[in-house]
Amino acid sequence: AVLRKDDQTCRKTKVAILGAGVAGITAAQSLSNASISDFIIIERNDYIGGRMRNTKFGKSPDGTPYTVELGANWVEGLQSKSGNVNPIWRLAQKHKIKNTYSNGSSLVTYDQTGKYDFMDIIDDFDKKWETAMEDADAIKDENLQDTSVRAGLSIAGWKPKKDMHAQAAEWWGWDFEMAVMPDQSGFLYDMSVNKAVFEHFSEDTNLVTDQRGFNALIIGEANEFLKKNDPRLLLKSIVKEIKYGPSGVKVHLKDGDCIEAEYAICTFSVGVLQNDVVKFKPTLPRWKREAIEQFQMGTYTKIFMQFNETWWPRETQFMLYADPIERGYYPMFQSLSATGFVPESNILFGTVTGTQAYQVEKQTEKEVQAEIMEVLQAMFPKITVPEPTAIMYPRWSQDEMAFGSFSNWPPGMTLEKHQNLRANVDRLWFAGEANSAEFFGYLQGAWFEGKDMGDRIAHILNSDGAVADGEGELMRYDVLHGDTFKDEYDEDNGWSITLDD
């Protein structure tokens, strides 16, 4: 390894883009569109796409493996009648990404006794959800105090209690989309991201089964401004330290190299920022760290299994299982063999989230397979369920590239505090899905934030010093106050002992 000296000569560039996921590539594209070609993209993986990540799995009839998506799999929200188009949907069409309408009504419910119809409970959840949505709107419109999704749903009349069918219905209605429980989700903003995705665009979600991989769309975009073996794209390069200040940013890599830039855009996930794997010099200011530490990463794990035959109901897209004891215990199985997906693939994939995802990450594939076999056998008591010929799943919460799957808005986080997640610190800027107040957790969130930060920096650079100091920079809040004033800590408010010195 090369010895690092502080006065070492670094490769110089105008903008260092940290990460080659959707946000990083979109930011670079914005710079490129604004005629700024002097940038360097630094990425730890050996591919473009970040959490748009796929792998080879199983065998097709001709012996070649299939491509399956470990990360993002759906285009969520396509386009509205009024003309709002999800940029990811636009790119999916432009790059001819193979996708199929994901039909949430193609759902069959099961419990430990086999097929068991609890659609009435799911309908009840959906009804209460509508009420909760109106309540969340009122919180925003009337500036009322926010709460958790758990409390919001309860007020709307949804109380699953210990009914395991209701718990499964709730998992399907909430956790399957958000990867965390309603208890951990902030009411106003988590309801509003659902509205943004499924109302601003459309309620459709399409599952991608393109054998080039879903990330073919972002690789396709990158190829429009990067040449083959472009020296501005550094793959397999791990950022270890980021030194920032009012006049520039110096990025140190694990292999000893360094890059000196006028500006940097860090697109690392909140999970990466929380896990202290990248050192910031100086330490990030308190207002920034508070926002980073409060936002949260969920974990969403898909478990792929291939069988010798499609022994399950081939045309059913979703199979929801209510475990009698544990909420979220192997609750969802999806058929890839259904028409329009990957017919004849004989691939079934399960999904677990939250604590169940952490559980499978700790276990071996063999242990997980044994547990799943028990569940599937309970769901299909009339047949002998065969063992899969292959099983595979990623371990997102441990993966140093992300430390989790996607972000979620926790209770108690305000819009101002979230803005602090977005705000630049001197010449160090931030982008990535979590920074989107409207679309956090989604590909379009990463796209919008990457584009916005790229555009802002391009504007500053292209104005040749003509912009006023601070112009184009992001709003931030050095101090955020609570909503109870000091003189309200009194007996009238039930506070009679003095805890101050």
Ligand SMILES: Cc1cc2nc3c(=O)[nH]c(=O)nc-3n(C[C@H](O)[C@H](O)[C@H](O)COP(=O)(O)OP(=O)(O)OC[C@H]3O[C@@H](n4cnc5c(N)ncnc54)[C@H](O)[C@@H]3O)c2cc1C
């Ligand atoms: C399992 C799963 C399922 C999902 N499902 C969907 C879905 O169906 N639809 C949807 O819209 N969204 C989905 N998402 C979310 C979507 O994938 C993300 O919102 C989006 O890909 C994030 O893009 P990004 O550019 O913000 O971050 P990333 O893609 O994480 O990009 C950041 C990049 O930085 C790199 N990096 C990190 N640390 C370092 C370092 N120290 N040095 C150098 N490089 C580093 C990473 O390798 C990564 O490539 C899913 C995500 C997961 C994981």
